Amino acid sequence: MKLSDLTGTKYSVIQGGMANIATGEFAAACSNAGALGLVASGGMNAEALREQIRICKSKTDKPFGVNLMLMNPDVDNIAQMLVEEKVQFITTGAGNPGKYMKAWKEMGAKVFPVVASVALAKIMVRAGADAIIAEGGESGGHVGDMTTMALLPQVVAAVDVPVIAAGGIASGKQMAAAMMLGACGVQVGTCLLVSNECPIHENYKQTLIKAKDNATTVTGRSQGAPVRIIKNEMAREYLKLEAEGADRERLEKITLGGLRRAVCDGDMIRGSVMSGQVCGQLQAIRPVAEIVEEMVVDAKECLANASTIAI
Numbered sequence: 001m002k003l004s005d006l007t008g009t010k011y012s013v014i015q016g017g018m019a020n021i022a023t024g025e026f027a028a029a030c031s032n033a034g035a036l037g038l039v040a041s042g043g044m045n046a047e048a049l050r051e052q053i054r055i056c057k058s059k060t061d062k063p064f065g066v067n068l069m070l071m072n073p074d075v076d077n078i079a080q081m082l083v084e085e086k087v088q089f090i091t092t093g094a095g096n097p098g099k100y101m102k103a104w105k106e107m108g109a110k111v112f113p114v115v116a117s118v119a120l121a122k123i124m125v126r127a128g129a130d131a132i133i134a135e136g137g138e139s140g141g142h143v144g145d146m147t148t149m150a151l152l153p154q155v156v157a158a159v160d161v162p163v164i165a166a167g168g169i170a171s172g173k174q175m176a177a178a179m180m181l182g183a184c185g186v187q188v189g190t191c192l193l194v195s196n197e198c199p200i201h202e203n204y205k206q207t208l209i210k211a212k213d214n215a216t217t218v219t220g221r222s223q224g225a226p227v228r229i230i231k232n233e234m235a236r237e238y239l240k241l242e243a244e245g246a247d248r249e250r251l252e253k254i255t256l257g258g259l260r261r262a263v264c265d266g267d268m269i270r271g272s273v274m275s276g277q278v279c280g281q282l283q284a285i286r287p288v289a290e291i292v293e294e295m296v297v298d299a300k301e302c303l304a305n306a307s308t309i310a311i
């Protein structure tokens with residue numbers, strides 16, 4: 001099964017939820033471009049998120065969804081609000097959505113939990129997931145330990161629902177590779193940050209365009225909450241303190257409000273500039289539609305020519 005059969009979208013591509021970035025307007029732009037746009041819930045309460053969902057609805061007649069981080073303090077109200085707003089696609093992270101599943105399914109939603117391990121994938125399928133998003137640690141934002149290359153085929157082998165690949169995908173070749181590993185489609189984040197429509201500060205986009213392959217690092221491992229970000233003054237200070245065994249309170253002082261500093265103020269020195277490892281591939285700021293369409297067209301071409309590859 002193709003992801004687009006499950007979502008009713010033109011392409012088998014999901015715009016990954018991105019806290020403080022994936023607004024209703026951005027999600028609608030991604031849906032209008034043929035992907036499944038997702039409104040991110042990070043940092044929002046139910047009413048603020050409802051407003052973004054309504055903005056999304058007003059700007060697209062295409063399918064869209066919501067990304068719900070289950071550690072959100074207003075999670076119960078958000079879960080109920082998604083039912084009221086009849087949100088048809090819900091991706092979840094940072095927890096088990098089991099207790100909301102019945103209400104979401106009765107409303108007709110499809111639920112795609114994001115996982116970074118086979119064990120979690122199996123738990124999510126038992127909880128009623130319609131598909132699994134297997135996310136490798138190459139991705140931007142909160143990450144697991146495994147790479148997409150190793151994780152994806154193991155999740156595909158372990159579950160009997162469609163699997164969507166995420167992490168390290170920003171080109172048709174990478175999408176084709178994911179499909180060869182058994183994915184039904186892909187979820188992307190980093191490559192969409194450098195779109196015209198993405199509402200991040202221009203400095204953020206330029207930093208990603210200039211970034212090289214090894215421009216990112218992972219902070220927060222000592223706290224059990226690893227996050228992939230661009231190496232900058234804040235990241236270096238954080239890693240130094242982590243190596244010295246600094247406690248949570250000390251470390252949190254450095255990152256508090258960091259994503260907003262990067263996204264809204266364009267602070268590339270002290271901000272938390274979340275990015276995946278594919279940043280080294282990004283070359284230009286382009287419309288979302290061009291990024292998504294090129295990826296799918298190139299992936300199809302790669303797969304069509306696959307038999308000519310000598311092994």
Ligand SMILES: Cc1cc2nc3c(=O)[nH]c(=O)nc-3n(C[C@H](O)[C@H](O)[C@H](O)COP(=O)(O)O)c2cc1C
Pocket residue numbers: 015016017018019021040041042067069092093114135138139140141142166167168169187188189190191274275276277278
């Ligand atoms: C800036 C940024 C913020 C993110 N925030 C979230 C989030 O709030 N919730 C979530 O489930 N995933 C989040 N992610 C992960 C994306 O949804 C997506 O799975 C990931 O970016 C895919 O890997 P890629 O970055 O290599 O394309 C974030 C990623 C980035 C780059």
